[in-house]
Amino acid sequence: MVTIGVFDGVHRGHAQLIAAATKAAAERGVPAVLMTFDPHPSEVVRPGTHPPQLSSLRRRAELAEELGIDVFCVIPFNLTLSAQSPEDFVHSVLVEELHTAEVVVGDNFTFGHKAAGDVPKLRELGERFGFEVTGISLFGEHAVTYSSTYIRSCIAAGDVELAAEALGRPHRVEGVVVHGERRGRDLGYPTANVAPPPHAAIPGDGVYAAWFSVLDSATEPDGIVLGQRYPAAVSVGTNPTFSGRNRTVEAYVIDVNADFYGQHVAVDFVARLRGMEPFDSVDALIAEMGNDVERTRTILDSDG
Ligand SMILES: Cc1cc2nc3c(=O)[nH]c(=O)nc-3n(C[C@H](O)[C@H](O)[C@H](O)COP(=O)(O)O)c2cc1C
């Protein structure tokens, strides 16, 4: 039993598809296989068009496993694969490699050269090669169909609450903590500057309440439990008060004093507090940061 797609974000629509796939696998007594592609097909077909990425491959694998997928299979996407006809793709990958008994996909699934294959085409090929095809209707709420594209636009607009509703969890930005301008400490708010991987979907400039966690580490920071979430007030932007140029993601971890440099960390964006502002004075910025921290405490207290 195979389900196929990019599955970026593993959102609630994906979760429904995966639920149908794992159920079908259990009924047949076969492993539930999720087949995905890397790099993103659009980057291969039209270089320079990589969409902002909601989740790393590793994170997608973790989330798929939590949802009951047995085998997470990554097909290296390249021009040769993109040039395959729908028939060749199905024959070489689904039939010869995986001996698929059933394929579960979303109703909008397309495959093969120029996305010429669709669900009816897959059904036709299923009849020819002897596998069943289940098409799942797309899931949404409040008059929107949940999709990776929709969630990317929520995140770009800074609406992390809407993104979280569609994802079923807050949007996560992962990265390594790097050195910044060494200003935070003097302001009274040291910030862990998170350097995300290329293409990561970063919320629009602003200040956010978020959960911060250290993911894995050779030397865990003093007083920090790996994987545990800590409340943080997070700034995304160029620090216009200081006429900064680089866009940074910086987390002030509340009530914590630890050395985060070099750590692999995650920031889970829960709520947007305000926009990024150029303040007239450093004191005005510090006062506003104090407000941000108090609001973050309140929001995350009720978030559990
Ligand atoms: C909660 C919070 C809110 C912030 N809001 C702003 C802001 O509105 N305007 C701004 O210029 N910088 C803002 N910053 C960023 C600070 O300017 C930045 O953290 C400080 O310059 C330290 O930079 P450094 O980490 O490179 O040393 C904010 C930072 C935090 C943690």
Ligand SMILES: Nc1ncnc2c1ncn2[C@@H]1O[C@H](COP(=O)(O)OP(=O)(O)O)[C@@H](O)[C@H]1O
């Ligand atoms: N509560 C905290 N939240 C974030 N970072 C902290 C905290 N306490 C100590 N730190 C440490 O301070 C560093 C940030 O200090 P800062 O003065 O902002 O310098 P820079 O931005 O140049 O790294 C973080 O990378 C981390 O190692």
